[in-house]
Amino acid sequence: MFTENPYQRRARRVVWILLGVVVLAMGARIAILGQDLRVLVPELHYYVDVTIDVGANGEAVDVRMALPSDDERQSIRSESISSGEMRYSMERRGPNRFAQFSHAALRGEADIGYTFSASTEQVRYEIDPRLEIGPTVPTAVQRYLLPERLIQSNTPAIREQLGRIIPPAERRIGPILSAIYHYAHEGIAALPLRGTTDALTALELREASCGGKSRLFVALARAAGIPARIVGGLILNVGGKRSSHLWAEAWVRGRWVPYCTLNGYEAVIPAHYLVLYRGDESLFEHTRDIRFRHFFKIKERLVPPEEALARLTRRPWNMLDLAGTFRQAHISLELLKMILMLPVGALLVAFFRNILGVPAFGTFMPALLALGFRETGLFWGLILLSSVLAVAWAVRRLLGPLRLMQIPRLMILLTVVIAWMLFLGDVGIHLGMLQITAISLFPIVILSLTAERFCGQIDERGSLHAFTTMAYSYVSIAACYGAMSSFALQSLVLAFPETLLIGVALAVLIGSATGLRVAELLRFGRLLRVGRPQHKLPTLETRGGTLS
Amino acid sequence: MNRRNYGIIFEENARSLFPLVNDKLLTKERLDECGIPYPPVYAIFEDISEARRVRRVLDRFPTGALKPACGHGGGGILILRGPAEGGYQAAGGVMSLAELEQHLAQILLGVYSLGGGHDAAFLEQLLVNDPALERFELTGVADIRVIVHRGEPVMAMLRLPTVASRGRANLHAGALGVGVDLATGLTRNGWLRRQPTAVHPDSGAPLAGFEIPTFSTILELSRRCYQAVPMGYMGVDIVLDASLGPVVIELNGRPGLEIQLANDQSLGDALQLASVATSSGRGLP
Numbered sequence: 001m002f003t004e005n006p007y008q009r010r011a012r013r014v015v016w017i018l019l020g021v022v023v024l025a026m027g028a029r030i031a032i033l034g035q036d037l038r039v040l041v042p043e044l045h046y047y048v049d050v051t052i053d054v055g056a057n058g059e060a061v062d063v064r065m066a067l068p069s070d071d072e073r074q075s076i077r078s079e080s081i082s083s084g085e086m087r088y089s090m091e092r093r094g095p096n097r098f099a100q101f102s103h104a105a106l107r108g109e110a111d112i113g114y115t116f117s118a119s120t121e122q123v124r125y126e127i128d129p130r131l132e133i134g135p136t137v138p139t140a141v142q143r144y145l146l147p148e149r150l151i152q153s154n155t156p157a158i159r160e161q162l163g164r165i166i167p168p169a170e171r172r173i174g175p176i177l178s179a180i181y182h183y184a185h186e187g188i189a190a191l192p193l194r195g196t197t198d199a200l201t202a203l204e205l206r207e208a209s210c211g212g213k214s215r216l217f218v219a220l221a222r223a224a225g226i227p228a229r230i231v232g233g234l235i236l237n238v239g240g241k242r243s244s245h246l247w248a249e250a251w252v253r254g255r256w257v258p259y260c261t262l263n264g265y266e267a268v269i270p271a272h273y274l275v276l277y278r279g280d281e282s283l284f285e286h287t288r289d290i291r292f293r294h295f296f297k298i299k300e301r302l303v304p305p306e307e308a309l310a311r312l313t314r315r316p317w318n319m320l321d322l323a324g325t326f327r328q329a330h331i332s333l334e335l336l337k338m339i340l341m342l343p344v345g346a347l348l349v350a351f352f353r354n355i356l357g358v359p360a361f362g363t364f365m366p367a368l369l370a371l372g373f374r375e376t377g378l379f380w381g382l383i384l385l386s387s388v389l390a391v392a393w394a395v396r397r398l399l400g401p402l403r404l405m406q407i408p409r410l411m412i413l414l415t416v417v418i419a420w421m422l423f424l425g426d427v428g429i430h431l432g433m434l435q436i437t438a439i440s441l442f443p444i445v446i447l448s449l450t451a452e453r454f455c456g457q458i459d460e461r462g463s464l465h466a467f468t469t470m471a472y473s474y475v476s477i478a479a480c481y482g483a484m485s486s487f488a489l490q491s492l493v494l495a496f497p498e499t500l501l502i503g504v505a506l507a508v509l510i511g512s513a514t515g516l517r518v519a520e521l522l523r524f525g526r527l528l529r530v531g532r533p534q535h536k537l538p539t540l541e542t543r544g545g546t547l548s
Numbered sequence: 549m550n551r552r553n554y555g556i557i558f559e560e561n562a563r564s565l566f567p568l569v570n571d572k573l574l575t576k577e578r579l580d581e582c583g584i585p586y587p588p589v590y591a592i593f594e595d596i597s598e599a600r601r602v603r604r605v606l607d608r609f610p611t612g613a614l615k616p617a618c619g620h621g622g623g624g625i626l627i628l629r630g631p632a633e634g635g636y637q638a639a640g641g642v643m644s645l646a647e648l649e650q651h652l653a654q655i656l657l658g659v660y661s662l663g664g665g666h667d668a669a670f671l672e673q674l675l676v677n678d679p680a681l682e683r684f685e686l687t688g689v690a691d692i693r694v695i696v697h698r699g700e701p702v703m704a705m706l707r708l709p710t711v712a713s714r715g716r717a718n719l720h721a722g723a724l725g726v727g728v729d730l731a732t733g734l735t736r737n738g739w740l741r742r743q744p745t746a747v748h749p750d751s752g753a754p755l756a757g758f759e760i761p762t763f764s765t766i767l768e769l770s771r772r773c774y775q776a777v778p779m780g781y782m783g784v785d786i787v788l789d790a791s792l793g794p795v796v797i798e799l800n801g802r803p804g805l806e807i808q809l810a811n812d813q814s815l816g817d818a819l820q821l822a823s824v825a826t827s828s829g830r831g832l833p
Contacts, residue, residue, distance in 0.1 A: 005646040353657060357596040359666035400563075460662045461618070462567035469665070516599050516649055523597045535573045535617070535668055537580060541591040541605065 011512035018505040025498035045119045046236045047301045052112040055291030063101040064285040066277035073121040082113040096277045124268040125257045127174040133225050141251050144227035150198035151215050153222035162223045184217040184261040193243050210262040214248040227251035230280040236272045240297045244283050340493045345480040347503045352476045354510050356524040359469050361453035366476035372443035378481045391420045392451040417451050561779045569799040573617045582776040585795045593669040599653040616660040617668040622716045624660030678788035680761050685751035688715025691787045699774035701767050702818045704728040705810045711750050726755050727811035733763030739810045766794050
C-alpha cells in the first residue's frame with residue numbers, strides 16, 4: 001500500500017541538480033582562472049598587535065623597540081604604528097630595524113601601538129659533515145667572533161668547557177656545533193625567563209633561561225672559532241603574552257644556521273618563530289625609572305596571497321574571486337569567513353538534531369556559539385559558557401523569593417551575565433589570558449541569549465532537563481567548532497563558495513524521509529535518554545494489547 | 549491577568565511541579581499511581597529515531613490521538629480515524645504515511661513544545677462525547693475545566709468546541725465557554741470570543757440550564773488531582789467520555805482567566821469565598 005515516498009523522489013532530483021550546479025561552477029572557476037587558482041587559496045598568517053603603556057612624571061622619555069624585518073623565511077606586511085603623543089622615527093642598524101619613540105616631557109600615560117602581519121616558514125639546515133673550520137672568516141662577520149660583555153668567549157672557564165665537550169682533534173663544523181648545542185640544551189637545566197643571564201653565569205650555575213643558554217652557546221661557538229650571535233624573537237602562538245624569546249645562530253659558509261637551546265631546535269627554525277632582531281640587542285630599551293608595560297596579542301589570519309592577487313586584478317573575470325571582490329569593498333576577510341562558515345555549522349546542527357537526536361536550545365545555537373568561540377578557542381569558550389550558565393542559574397535562584405515576572409527577571413539576568421563577562425574580560429587582560437576575553441559584541445550577545453533560553457528551559461522542564469540538554473549541546477558545539485575552524489574547509493568554501501550548495505543538498509537529504517531512515521538505523525537517541533525524564537507509563541503496546 | 553500571574557500562581561505553585569504538568573506523559577504516570585482515570589495510551593515515541601515506528605503502531609491501533617508530550621494550546625495534535633485511501637483519515641482529510649512520519653518527526657524535534665529542541669509523543673485513545681451532550685450537536689470533544697485552589701474546586705466551566713474552533717475545546721481557538729454552578733452542576737450562560745451568548749453558534753442549542761452528568765464525581769476527581777500533584781492553583785481538564793466516563797486529560801499550572809467571564813464572577817472573589825468557607829469549616833455554597 002505504501003511504496004516509495006513521492007517527496008523522496010523529488011528530494012533526490014533536487015540533490016542531483018544541486019550537485020550538477022556545483023560541478024559546473026567549480027569547473028568554470030578552474031577553467032577561467034587557470035593557473036591563478038592559487039589566488040583562491042588564502043595563506044595562514046599571524047597578526048601581531050604590540051601595545052606599550054608608558055608613564056612618567058614630566059621627564060623626557062625615550063623608548064626604542066626592535067621591529068621585525070623581512071628575510072628569506074619571513075615577510076612582514078601591513079605594518080602600522082600609532083605613537084600617540086610620542087614622536088616616532090625609525091632607523092636601520094646592521095641587520096636590525098628599530099623604532100624610536102620620544103617625548104620631551106611626558107606627564108601621565110602614553111600609549112604606543114604597533115601591529116603587523118607576518119608569514120613565516122620553517123627552514124631546516126643540513127651542514128655538510130666534511131666542512132671544516134677555515135683559517136679566516138670574511139670581515140663582515142668577524143665581529144661575531146669577538147667576546148662581548150655578556151658573551152665571555154675568551155675566558156678560561158669557557159675554553160675549558162669547550163675542551164671538555166669537543167675532542168681535541170675535531171675540526172669539522174657540523175659535529176662541533178652539534179656538541180655545543182647538545183651541551184647548552186641538555187647539559188644546562190632550563191629555567192623560566194628571569195632577567196638577563198650572561199654566558200659565564202649560565203656555565204657556573206648549570207641552569208639558565210633561554211637567554212643564558214643561548215649566550216653560552218654563542219660563547220662556546222666563538223671560542224671554537226665559529227662566528228655566532230644571539231637572535232631575539234617572538235614565538236607566534238595564538239593568545240596574549242609578555243615574554244619574547246632568545247635563541248642563537250651560527251655562521252656556516254655564508255649562512256646563519258639557527259639553534260634554539262631551550263626548546264630543542266637544532267639547525268632548524270620552526271614556522272612559529274618570528275625573528276625580531278639579531279645580535280645581543282634587546283627588544284625594548286627605555287629611559288630608566290618610568291612606568292613601562294608591554295603586551296603581545298597574536299592571532300591567526302587567512303590572507304589572500306599577494307602576488308597572485310595582484311596578477312588577478314588585471315584580468316576581466318576577477319569577480320569570480322570572492323575574497324578579492326570583498327577586499328575591494330573593504331569588508332574584512334574575517335567577516336567573510338564567518339558568513340561562509342555559518343551554513344557549515346548549521347548543517348552539522350541539522351545532522352545532530354534530525355539524525356542523531358541531540359537536542360539544543362534555539363535552532364542553531366551550537367553553530368552560533370562555535371562562531372562566538374573564535375577568539376577564545378573551544379576549550380576556554382566552553383568554560384566561559386559554563387560559567388555564564390552557572391551565574392544565570394544562581395541569579396535565578398536568588399531572584400526566586402522576589403517572585404518577579406519573567407521578562408523583567410530576564411533583563412536582570414542579562415545585566416548580570418554581561419557584568420560577569422566584563423569582569424572575566426578584565427581579569428583575562430590582567431593575567432595575560434586573552435582566551436577568556438570574549439568581549440566583542442557577538443559572543444556577548446550569543447552567550448546572553450543562550451543563558452536566557454537556558455533559564456527558560458529550567459522553568460518549563462526543570463533543572464535536570466535543562467542541564468542535560470546543555471551537556472548534549474556541548475557535543476554539537478564541539479563538532480561545529482571543529483568544522484567551522486578547519487582551515488582546509490574555510491579555504492575550500494572561500495575559493496569555491498558553490499560548495500555550500502553541497503551543504504544544501506545534504507540538508508535536503510537530512511530533512512526528507514532519507515533522514516528519518518538514517519535516524520532509525522542509527523538509533524542514537526536511545527543513548528541520550530540518560531538524565532531525561534523516563535516515560536515509564538504502561539502503554540497498551542507494551543502490555544501486548546490491541547484495540548478491541 | 550497580572551494579578552493571576554504574581555498574585556496567585558507564584559504564591560501557590562512550586563516551580564518544581566511545573567515539569568510534571570507540562571509533560572502530559574509524566575502527568576498520566578502520576579494519575580496512574582493515584583488511581584485517577586485518564587485516557588489510555590497506546591504507544592509512546594521517545595525520540596526522532598522512533599518516527600518511522602508510527603506505521604507499525606497504527607497497524608495495531610488504527611484510531612487515536614497523536615499528541616506531543618509537552619505541547620500546549622492543542623498544537624500539533626492529530627486525530628486519526630483509521631486507514632483510508634492513500635493513507636490515514638485525519639481531521640482535514642487523508643494524510644499519507646509520509647506526511648504522518650514528517651509530522652511525528654516535527655513533534656519529536658520539539659517544534660510543538662516550548663524550547664529544548666526535543667519532545668516525546670504518544671498515541672492515546674480517541675474520546676467520544678457522552679450522549680448527554682448530543683443536544684449541542686458538537687463537532688469535537690467537549691471538556692470541563694475545574695479550577696482547584698489548594699485542593700478545593702472554586703470554579704468550573706464547560707468548554708464546547710465549535711466549527712470555528714475546528715473541533716478543539718480551547719477557548720483561544722474559538723470554542724465556547726459555559727459557566728457552571730459548583731453546587732448544582734447546572735450550566736449558566738456562555739462566552740464566545742469575549743462576548744456573552746445564550747446559544748451554541750452552530751446548532752443554536754440553548755446553553756443555560758444543562759445538568760452536567762456525574763458532576764460530583766468530576767469535582768471529586770479534581771480534588772484527587774491535588775493529591776496527585778499538589779499545585780496550589782491548578783486547572784483540571786476532564787472529559788466525559790461515552791465509554792470511559794469522566795477522565796482527566798490534562799492539568800494546567802497556568803489556567804487562563806476566561807473562566808471568570810464564563811462564570812460572571814471574579815476568581816479573586818471566588819478564592820476569597822473559598823478561603824472563608826474552608827477556614828470556617830463549611831463546604832462551598
